[in-house]
Amino acid sequence: MCENCGIKVTGAEGAPCPGCGHSHSKSDQPRASIDPGSDRGSSISSGSIELGFKTDLSDTEWSAQHVSECESLFDPNRPQVDQKDILQKIIVKTEEMLKSAPNKESEYRLYSYISNIFRLNDNYMESYEAGLKGNNSSSKFCIEQSQYSILDSLFKLGRYEEFEVWVERASQSNHPEANWFRIRYLITNKKFDDALNACEEYYSSNPENLNWHRASILAEANRLDEAEIAFRKLIVSHPRNGNHAGWVNSLAFCVLMPQKRFHEAERVLVSAICTKSEREKINAFSNLAMVAFNLKEFQAAKRYAKKATVHPDNAIASESRLILCNIEYERLIENESNSQAEWRDLFDSIKDGLQKTDFDDAPDFLALLIISAEMANQSAEIFVIIDEEFAKLKSTRKWLQNDQVRSRLETLRIDVLSKHYLAESMYLELDELFISMFSEIADHKFSALLEYLQTPFSGIDLRRVVVKSTNKEFLAEWAQFEEQSEILYGLAKNQDKPILVALAGNPASTDVICELISKKTDLSLDVALCGRVNLSRHMRSILAKSTFDAVRRLIAMRDDLSEQTYAALATDDAMLVRDAIRENQACSAEIRALAALGSL
Amino acid sequence: MKENETKLRELVIGDNASEAIDAAVSLCTAYLSARGELEEAEFFLLSVLGLQSISHGFIVELSLGEIYLDMKEYPRAKRFLEVALTSSQELVSKRASELLEQSEKANSEA
Numbered sequence: 276m277c278e279n280c281g282i283k284v285t286g287a288e289g290a291p292c293p294g295c296g297h298s299h300s301k302s303d304q305p306r307a308s309i310d311p312g313s314d315r316g317s318s319i320s321s322g323s324i325e326l327g328f329k330t331d332l333s334d335t336e337w338s339a340q341h342v343s344e345c346e347s348l349f350d351p352n353r354p355q356v357d358q359k360d361i362l363q364k365i366i367v368k369t370e371e372m373l374k375s376a377p378n379k380e381s382e383y384r385l386y387s388y389i390s391n392i393f394r395l396n397d398n399y400m401e402s403y404e405a406g407l408k409g410n411n412s413s414s415k416f417c418i419e420q421s422q423y424s425i426l427d428s429l430f431k432l433g434r435y436e437e438f439e440v441w442v443e444r445a446s447q448s449n450h451p452e453a454n455w456f457r458i459r460y461l462i463t464n465k466k467f468d469d470a471l472n473a474c475e476e477y478y479s480s481n482p483e484n485l486n487w488h489r490a491s492i493l494a495e496a497n498r499l500d501e502a503e504i505a506f507r508k509l510i511v512s513h514p515r516n517g518n519h520a521g522w523v524n525s526l527a528f529c530v531l532m533p534q535k536r537f538h539e540a541e542r543v544l545v546s547a548i549c550t551k552s553e554r555e556k557i558n559a560f561s562n563l564a565m566v567a568f569n570l571k572e573f574q575a576a577k578r579y580a581k582k583a584t585v586h587p588d589n590a591i592a593s594e595s596r597l598i599l600c601n602i603e604y605e606r607l608i609e610n611e612s613n614s615q616a617e618w619r620d621l622f623d624s625i626k627d628g629l630q631k632t633d634f635d636d637a638p639d640f641l642a643l644l645i646i647s648a649e650m651a652n653q654s655a656e657i658f659v660i661i662d663e664e665f666a667k668l669k670s671t672r673k674w675l676q677n678d679q680v681r682s683r684l685e686t687l688r689i690d691v692l693s694k695h696y697l698a699e700s701m702y703l704e705l706d707e708l709f710i711s712m713f714s715e716i717a718d719h720k721f722s723a724l725l726e727y728l729q730t731p732f733s734g735i736d737l738r739r740v741v742v743k744s745t746n747k748e749f750l751a752e753w754a755q756f757e758e759q760s761e762i763l764y765g766l767a768k769n770q771d772k773p774i775l776v777a778l779a780g781n782p783a784s785t786d787v788i789c790e791l792i793s794k795k796t797d798l799s800l801d802v803a804l805c806g807r808v809n810l811s812r813h814m815r816s817i818l819a820k821s822t823f824d825a826v827r828r829l830i831a832m833r834d835d836l837s838e839q840t841y842a843a844l845a846t847d848d849a850m851l852v853r854d855a856i857r858e859n860q861a862c863s864a865e866i867r868a869l870a871a872l873g874s875l
Numbered sequence: 876m877k878e879n880e881t882k883l884r885e886l887v888i889g890d891n892a893s894e895a896i897d898a899a900v901s902l903c904t905a906y907l908s909a910r911g912e913l914e915e916a917e918f919f920l921l922s923v924l925g926l927q928s929i930s931h932g933f934i935v936e937l938s939l940g941e942i943y944l945d946m947k948e949y950p951r952a953k954r955f956l957e958v959a960l961t962s963s964q965e966l967v968s969k970r971a972s973e974l975l976e977q978s979e980k981a982n983s984e985a
Contacts (some may be wrong), residue, residue, distance in 0.1 A: 347877075514925035538954065572951055578914060691900035 309652055335414075338384040341372050345388075345820055354554075357587040362396040365389075383412035390424035397672060403428035419450055427458050431672070435460070458488065465680035466495035483509065487522070494529040503530045510543070516551030523792045524558050527566070538767075557586045564598050573602045593633035600625045600643055612750040618651035629664055634673040638683035639666070647693055654821070658695065662687055686716045702732040713740050720749035738762045747771045767791050772799065779803035789814050801826040816840055824849040834861035845870035880906050887919055892926040899923040900938050903937050917942050932964035936938060944974060949982035 315404035332763050345365045349355050356361070369389045374817025376382035390793040391537045393402035402424045410423030422445045425636045429438040438460065446453040451703075454477040460469035470492045491506035513519050523543050533538035544566065547559040561583035567576035576598055581594035603621050625647055629640040641664070648657045649782035665688065668674055674681055689712055696705040705727055724741065727733050738757075742765040744750055754766045754777035767778055767788045775792050778784050784792075789807070792800050793814070801821050804814060819830045819840050829837070831844045845866045846855045856862055886898035899919045907916035919960065924935045933957075937959035943952035956978060959971035 541954070545921055548921040549923055549925035570950070572948060574946070574948060577953060578917070 280865060291655035297523045319751055326367045327662065334383055335378075335381050336386070337377055338381040341369070341385065342388050345369065345392075359396065362392055365392050366396065366398075377802055380413060383484045384411075384414060385418050387412055387414075387417035387421040387529050389425075390421055390428075394427055399428040399431045401670065403432070418448070421783070422448075422450055422687035423452060427454075429430045429461065430456070430463075431676075433676070458492075462492060462495055462642050465496075467492055467498075490522075491529075492526070494525070499534060501604075506530060514546060517550055517555050520547040520552055523547035524555060524562055527562050532562070532565065532569075534849060537569050537571070541566045541570075554587065557583050558588075558591055561586065561591045561595050568598050568601065571674050573605065577602055589631070590633040590635065593631065595629070596624075596628040596631070597636050597639055597643075600628055600640070604643060604647065615651060619653070622647045622651040622653050622706045626660060629660070634668065634671055634677060635680055635773055637668055638680055638687060641684060641687045644686065657691060661691065671792075683711060689716060690719075690721060690723070691779060693721055693727070702727075702730075705736050706734065710735055710740050713743070717743060718745045720746045725752055727752055727812045735759065735761070736783055741766075742766060747774060750774045751777045754778045755779065755781055760785050760788075763788055771795070775800055780806060782808050786811050786813050790817065793817055797821060798823045798825065802829065805829040812837070819844060824851055827852045828855045831855035832859060836861075838863070838866070842869070846873055879904075884919075889925060892923075892928075893931070894924045894937060895926055896931055900934055903938055903942070908945065913942050913946055917946075923941065929963070932962040932969075933959040934962075934964070934966045934967055937962070937967050937974075939969065940974055940978075944978050944981070947985065949978050949979070952978045953982075 280704050309481050345368060348361050348364060349358055350361075366389065369392065370384055373382060373385050373389075375383060381553065386405045390402045390405035390409050393399070393405055401682055404603055405775060406421040406428065409417055410425065412418055412421070416756075424440050425436065425810070426445060428442060429435075438456075441458050441824075442453055445456070454473065457500060458470050458477070461467070461473060474485065474488045474492060478487055478488055478857070486505050486509050486812070487542065490502050492592035493505060507521055509522045510526065518773065524547060527540040527544050528838065531543070532535075541563065543558050544563045547597065548556055550556050550559070560579045564576045564579035564583060567573070567579060580595040580598040580602075584592050585736070586592040587593070595864055600621065607617060622644070625640055625644045625684070629637065632640050641661075644660065645657060648654050668684065689708060692708055693705060696702075696708065705723075709721075709724060728738070728741070728874035738759060739762070741753075742750075747769075750766060750769060750771070751773040754763075754774050757763055757766065757770060763778060763781070763784055764776060764787070767784075769775070775795065775797075776799060778788060778801055779792050786805075789804055789811070789812075801818060802824055802825070804810070805826060807814070810818075815830060815833065815836055818826055821827050821830070827844060827847060827849065828851050830840075831847070831852050836844075841856060841859075844852055845862070846869065847853055847856075850873075853870040853873045856866050880902065883898045883902040887896050887902060889895055889898075899922070901917035902984065903920055907913070920935050920939050920942070922932065924939070926932070936955045938953045940956035940959055943949075943955060946952075953975065956957055956971045956975045960968050960975065962968045
């Protein structure tokens with residue numbers, strides 16, 4: 276997963292992410308003259324740090340030494356971003372050191388360093404603040420490092436106005452990655468053509484880099500045919516190179532798999548297993564597992580997913596654990612003779628998966644957990660797990676950043692809780708749950724809510740909130756039985772036909788509402804109105820003038836019309852209407868004769 | 876583990892692509908498949924598949940197809956054998972054709 280934008284299955288070591296263009300190499304920025312798209316060495320090695328720290332001021336050797344010590348704590352064979360324990364240790368150590376900084380410049384340099392460490396550890400607010408201080412350093416390296424932290428943090432925190440100011444500032448001081456940040460910002464704002472133009476401008480001297488960025492932007496813009504061409508240009512050679520495997524993984528994950536071209540995805544993915552990059556190799560296995568799962572080749576999917584559960588990137592490991600749970604679920608659901616113990620085992624695996632989940636996979640784990648809880652007879656435990664896991668998930672930065680996932684999670688939680696509250700007649704809790712959460716999950720059809728709205732316990736406050744639902748199916752079902760005229764009127768404002776049909780058939784709908792519906796000039800709506808149990812005199816006279824022959828005929832067949840209406844229908848232009856009057860025993864002999872005359 | 880097997884394992888991860896492919900195929904045919912270590916055999920073959928050039932004639936796909944056949948994963952076997960069927964090497968394409976026939980028969984009986 277890209278340490279910057281968080282999207283999955285992206286480039287090889289050193290290669291940039293398709294989402295944001297950031298290189299997820301084992302170490303970090305700034306990389307002086309190296310563009311983020313470059314696959315050349317991009318590490319901030321101890322050597323480069325010393326170079327950056329020692330070149331100008333001898334009185335800053337103190338800070339350079341501290342940084343070297345910290346860097347030596349990292350396992351050089353693993354990306355620093357994956358070594359959270361070390362990052363944490365360095366943060367504590369550096370904060371302690373800052374208390375005894377011998378001079379201002381040393382302090383600035385350490386702030387610059389810690390801004391980067393905070394950033395890698397996902398502490399963006401802290402990274403931004405440290406970056407501001409580090410930016411006062413006299414070292415070009417430290418300024419660039421601080422600015423990188425500031426830009427990245429502001430971007431992650433969604434503080435775009437400040438981001439724009441800083442990207443301009445970085446650009447003016449020729450920060451090597453200012454352009455990349457600009458492109459990233461354009462992609463986020465879905466200004467894909469501008470991003471492509473910027474990409475051509477900035478990377479024209481490096482065709483490979485240019486192609487990579489183009490492919491990534493095009494994939495993000497959902498211009499998959501063009502993205503595929505760009506990716507395929509990249510993967511023609513050097514199969515053992517980590518970048519090659521990264522591109523193959525991106526081609527499969529971003530282009531082929533979303534189009535359900537699984538055989539083609541498999542064909543390219545198997546060619547990436549020979550890569551020397553362990554990270555990309557496991558990534559390819561993870562993607563192969565997804566391909567095999569979609570092809571319903573569960574044994575193969577299981578083999579590949581097992582390999583990928585050890586990936587240092589939790590996004591990939593988590594997805595693989597999810598595939599394993601899904602495979603087991605498919606097996607159990609297809610065989611009715613499974614024991615509860617087997618369901619219990621699956622429930623435990625899913626629970627374990629949810630506890631270790633990557634944020635993006637959390638709704639899928641939770642949905643599986645809810646189903647398996649019923650099968651394993653563990654429904655009581657589900658509430659405790661939901662409480663615990665939501666507390667954890669809410670503490671992550673992604674909770675506020677990823678609206679789609681958060682909404683799916685909340686929907687699942689509310690669905691489970693509302694069913695429980697309803698079953699236990701906990702009406703106050705139900706009201707509170709829906710009133711507080713409805714704006715977030717307004718597009719979902721909650722079965723428990725529909726059931727609750729049919730009871731006299733659900734009050735007007737709740738109804739006023741729920742009438743703002745955007746789920747048409749939910750509103751149409753509700754419109755069939757709602758009785759409060761204020762709410763019925765609110766529902767009638769909806770232009771969706773199934774909702775209006777339901778309202779037309781609802782005996783509680785007032786004439787005002789019925790008239791509103793009849794004004795739509797729609798045959799099925801008029802027919803629905805004709806079928807009302809309690810069609811008022813006023814509505815009968817309106818429908819008797821309907822523009823649809825079939826509707827006037829339905830009215831003409833009624834036995835509760837006024838003489839005046841019968842007489843009008845007896846001379847109707849449409850023969851089928853006059854025939855209905857002629858056969859209507861409720862009409863007087865004169866009127867029927869009049870209709871017969873007309874028919875003749 | 877026999878010395879020869881160890882040598883083959885080393886060659887698979889070596890820098891010479893042709894040697895790695897030959898070694899992987901030999902390792903799987905002579906040792907791993909024979910011992911029923913099909914998963915490991917698959918892994919070794921997958922780890923050299925991307926190194927093939929046209930001149931290798933899809934020998935790796937053929938070997939993988941055979942392994943999937945042994946694993947009773949017929950649709951998978953079919954996909955890999957169909958690639959091997961297009962090999963310019965007659966021995967490979969002929970063997971692929973035989974195995975495809977076997978695969979289809981086994982699949983229909985399954």
